[in-house]
Amino acid sequence: MAKRRVMFTFPPKLIKEPIIYNLGHKFKVVTNIRRADVSENKGWVVLELEGEEKEIDKGIEWVAGKGVRVDPVVGDIMEG
Amino acid sequence: MSYAKALQCRKCGRESHLEPVNLCDFCFSPLEVVYDYKAMSRAVSKEKIVSGPPNMWRYRSLLPVDGEVVDIGTGFTPLVKADNLGRELGLNELYIKNDCLNPTFSFKDRVVSVAITRARDFGFPVVACASTGNLAASVAAHAAKAHLKAYVFIPADIEQSKIISTAIYNPTLVAVQGSYDDVNRLCSKLVAKYNWGFININLRPYYAEGSKTLAYEIAEQLGWRAPDCVIAPAASGLLFTRIWKGLEEFSMLRLIGPVNTHMFVAQAAGSSPIVNAFEAGALHVHPVKPNTIAKSIAIGNPADGFYALKAARESGGAACAVSDDEILEGMKLLAQTEGIFAETAGGVVIGVLKKLAVSGTIKKNDLTVAVITASGLKTPEVVADIVRPFVIQPSLESFEEVLGERAKA
Secondary structure, eight states: OEEEEEEEEEOGGGTTSOHHHHHHHHSSEEEEEEEEEEOSSOEEEEEEEEEOHHHHHHHHHHHHHTTOEEEETTOOOOBO | OOOEEEEEETTTOOEEOSSSOOBOTTTOOBEEEEEOHHHHHHHOOHHHHHTSOSSGGGGGGGSSOOSSOOOSSOOOOOEEEOHHHHHHHTOSSEEEEEGGGSTTSBTHHHHHHHHHHHHHHHTOSEEEEEBSSHHHHHHHHHHHHHTOEEEEEEETTSOGGGTHHHHTTOOEEEEESSOHHHHHHHHHHHHHHSOOEETTTTTHHHHHHTTHHHHHHHHHHTTSOOOSEEEEEOSSSHHHHHHHHHHHHHHHTTSSOOOOOEEEEEEETTBOHHHHHHHHTOSSOOOOOOOSSOGGGOOSSOTTHHHHHHHHHHTTOEEEEEOHHHHHHHHHHHHHHHOOOBOHHHHHHHHHHHHHHHTTSSOTTOOEEEEEOBBGGGSGGGGGGGOOOOOOOSSHHHHHHHHHHHHHO
């Protein structure tokens, strides 16, 4: 089992959708929220995903496909 | 000896051991090195610092390292009184901290020197980073000096000219066929799987501390005082926050008086998540997709953005962005007034400095330091249009025909 720490940033049109709930149901991924700030305009959630590596990848791909920005919690690793 | 006592979460305050980890286990916020300042204050004095080596390691008592350090001669770079540029901008007390003059031509040598020293102490056989420029060269150079293996990850579509200054140190260069985001994602998986010292991931708390030496030097070179204003570029925001921390520490250790420095974040308009948050009055820095010529500071999701924003606000400073054209103008202005060829990040700093001077935010007699973080020789192509030679035949007649009037003037 692998663990991945990620940050989801939601655009306003997705604020009302239960994306994290669906992520846990559509894929074999356990979601564990650690920090979040969600308002009516925008929101971000820092969470840990646990599951098989491939299942986490597929889940993240699905979330990103919905229009959510997905970043590593550590921020951008690539530096100039 | 080191006075570092623990890693502390910057958000929830929980402490953990001095290990190669960068995130709090509870809230996933960044960890920071904290020190026993009481013991440190007994060991540190101006006299001891002044009698130390003429490089960043004169401040080693304030850094989280023990034993022999991995040093390639970094730091104590010039703080130049910039009278010509000051006249142009209407500033009487302007200084340039010229960090182009580090061994691999950027400030990254400060942070990498600390990170690789710790990597060796932790027993990592391999150090790694993802970078297309300054960080890559510095990691490869320090790894060569420390006899460590280095892996440098780059996007496959990067021009070869950009990585020659890294390849010369013979790291394992890995060209990843994917976007910047793909490389980011790959690296976060690698750090979980391999027992490597990833410079800006699991070694990040130590890496960060090296930046403080920039602030220490500025204060010492100004005659043991903090400036009124500092303008520094922000990519991940780490350097910016550590300049602030460095000044505060010097004050706490009574090496300088109280710090009333206003800290100004400088970003390129094409990659300005911190400036956006500052202007919106927001607490959270929302990620952006970078699109600017200032590649060395084009970070869309800055790990320390929140803290850089906080430092700018708490110090009574600000955050300001400039366009790509203003960046190029800034590079030319600095070169043509002070003889310093900075990379695009330097152009960002000078462009922002100009805006702040024109708006009166920085006053004529404010003691101001602009931080120039890397050499223009890293990215000369961005100002290639400056090359417009007069073409003549190898004769005096030809010279005078083309340039006679100019030569007499």
